[in-house]
Amino acid sequence: MLDSGAAPKFNRPSMPRVTLAHVAERAGVSTATASLILSGREEYIKQFRPDTVEKVRRSAKRLGYRANLFAAGLPTKAPAFFVLVIRDFGGRQDIHDWHLWAFEGNLLAGAVRLAASEGLYPIVATINPDAPDAGVASAKRIVTGGVMGAIVRAQNPPLEKWLREQLHLGYRIVVVFPDQISNWPQNAIIADNLLIGTSAGRLLAASQCKRWGLVRYKQRTTREPHQLRIRGIEDTARQAGASFEVICLPPPPQKPTDRDLARLAKRDFDGLFALDSVLSVNTLQACRRVGLKPGEDISLVGVNCSQWHGPAMPSITSIDVSWSEVGRTAMQQLIQLSHDHQYLFESILIKPQIAPGATCPVPEEMLSDKTGSA
Amino acid sequence: MLDSGAAPKFNRPSMPRVTLAHVAERAGVSTATASLILSGREEYIKQFRPDTVEKVRRSAKRLGYRANLFAAGLPTKAPAFFVLVIRDFGGRQDIHDWHLWAFEGNLLAGAVRLAASEGLYPIVATINPDAPDAGVASAKRIVTGGVMGAIVRAQNPPLEKWLREQLHLGYRIVVVFPDQISNWPQNAIIADNLLIGTSAGRLLAASQCKRWGLVRYKQRTTREPHQLRIRGIEDTARQAGASFEVICLPPPPQKPTDRDLARLAKRDFDGLFALDSVLSVNTLQACRRVGLKPGEDISLVGVNCSQWHGPAMPSITSIDVSWSEVGRTAMQQLIQLSHDHQYLFESILIKPQIAPGATCPVPEEMLSDKTGSA
C-alpha cells in the first residue's frame, strides 16, 4: 500500500526553511530591524519609518517566512510551551477505557483553550498506568526539558513522589487529581471529594432513603479520593439516621459476577451511591439485571457519569466534576505562576456539580449550588 | 479559594535553570566535553577517559541537570517535536460531542506511542470546527513554526486548502481523514470508504435482507467520504438484487423527530446501514422507539460504533476504522519522510474492520479480513 519513493515526484527533498536572515537580506535591513518589525508589537514598530516596515513585511510575506518558535523562545527565556501529561489507556479495547479518553480530552480542552489566548502550546505526554516505568521516562524528560511549566494528571505514587521533588527544585508543576491528596497542600487541583460524598448523601436523604448502600471496588487499599467520598456519605447517613452498608464490585477489566449481583437482588437497599463513573454505570447495569429499576424502586446516585447514559437506559443522577474546569483552573495557575516568577500556590479544591438524572430526584434547592470555581 | 502570594512560602521565585555550562564548569571540563558525554552516544563517550566521563556524569547528577530540549534541537536542525492537530468540541455539553473525544484520544494515542520510541514529542493544537478562523491561526503558526512535521485531522475545506499550500512549500504534513479526498493523492491517511459501504452491503446481503435503507443526514451537500460509502452500498444492493432507499436524520445537535421516525415505523425495510457513528446510535435508538428490534425483525449495520453500546441495548454490528491505527500510520509516514529528507508520499487507504454486534450477524468468512495496514 505504501509506495513512497517509487514515483519520482515523491522524491523531492524537503526545502530549507526561510529564516529571519533571509527576510532581512531581501529587505535590505539588519536582522534586528526585521525581528523588531515582525514581532508585531506596536511599541517597536512605530519607531521605524513606514516604508521600512513595509519593505520588511513584504519580504517576509514574499518568502513565506515563519518564525521558528523554538529559537524565538531561547533569548527571552520565556518558552511558549508547557507540558500536559495525561493517561494513555493501553491498547486495550475495553469499552470503559475507550470512554475514559473523553475525560482526558476534556481536561486537555479546558487547559488548551486558555493557553491559546496566552500564545502557549501544549506538549502532550501520555503515561500508561499499567506500564509503570516504560513511557514515564519520556514524560519526565520533557517536564524538566525547558518548558514554561507542566500540568500533570497524577497517576501513581512513584510519579507523584518524583513530581513533588521536581516541584521543590523549582520546576513549575501543577498536579491534577492526585491520589495522595494529603501530600499535596501545594500545587494541586483536587476535586472536593468530601463534598461529593455529602452531596450524594443529601440526595439520598432527600429521597427518603433509609437503607443506603455504597458501591465500591473490592481492593485491599482504598485510595484517598474514594476514602473521602466514603467519609462524606457516611457522615450524611449518620445525620439522616439511615443504615449504611458496603457493596463491592470488581475493578474495570472484570464485569460484575452473579455473586456480586446476589447482594443487590436481596433488595436490602433503597438508596445506592456508586463511587466513580465506571462503578456507576456497572451499578445501573447490575440493578437492571436483577430486576431493580433505579429511579422507581431504588435511588441511585453516581459520580462523573452524567454523560454516560445509553439510549434505552435511565440517565444516572450524578455528582460531576468538570474536567474542563479542572484543566482551565490548572492552566490559570500555571500562567499566574509564570507571570509572578514563582512556582508554588495553595492547592485548589474544585466543587462538584449535581447533574440531575432519572435515577434519583434532585430537590430544587440543591440545583443552585452548581458553581464553584473562581 | 485561590490564595497565591499570601503566605510567604508561596512567594519563592522560580530558580534559574541549570545549564550545560554549569555542569561543565563544576566538572572542570569544556561544554563540548560535557555535551558529548551527556549525549549518551557510545561512539562519543568511548573516546573520553573513564574518569572524565564519571566527573561529568556526577556533576550533572549533582546539579540536577536537564537538557533544554528546545536549545538542543537548534544546532542539529532535527527538532524533537511534531504537531498534532485535532478537533475541539466547543464547550457544548452534547453527549455525542463528549464521546467524540474518545476518537481524538485514540488518534493521539496511536501517533504518540510510535513517536515516543523515536524521541519525538507532540505539540497538540485543537481546532473548533464551529469557530472557523478563531483558533486556527494559533494552529497554523505552530505547524509552520519549526517542527519536524505535522499530523492534521482535517476539518474543513479552507483548512485543507491551506494545508495543501504548505505541503507544496515543503512543510512535512500528513493529513488524516480529509473531507475532499480526491484533492489528496498525496500525504493523506484515508479510510477506505468504498469498502466500508460494500462491507455493510455484504453483511446485509448475507442476512438475506432485500429492502435496504440507508440512513444519512439531510443536507444539501454530501461530503466525499459519505458519498463513497453510499456508492459502496448502492453497488452491493444492485448486485444483491435488493431495493435501496434513503432515510434522513437531522445532524448532531438535533434529535430525530417523530416525523423522522414515521418513515421507519412503516417497516418498509429489513436492513439498515447508518453512515457514521452518531447516525448509527441514533438509528438504533429510533428503531427501538418505533418498536423495531434490530437483530430480530430488522438488520442494522453501523460505522465506528462498536464501542458505543449502552448496557441494556444490543451492540451494533459495526464497520470500524481504527483511529489508533490511523494515528500510528500517520506517524509512521512522518518518521519515514523525516529520515528520507522528503515531504511527499502516496496517500494511504486504511481498511475497515468488521466488529460483530447483535444487530446483524457476521458470516464466518467475513471475520477473517480484519487486518489491513502495512
Added chain:
DNA sequence: AATTGTAAGCGCTTACAATT
C-alpha cells in the same frame, strides 16, 4: 594515538551604540 578544548553556528531577541 588518545584525549580534550576552541570555535562556529542553529535562529532568534533586545540592549545599546551609531548614524543621519
Added chain:
DNA sequence: AATTGTAAGCGCTTACAATT
C-alpha cells in the same frame, strides 16, 4: 530626535584544531 545597525547572548551540538 528619529531611525537603524552592532553585538551579545539564549543553551546547545559538532567539526576540527590542539594538546599531551
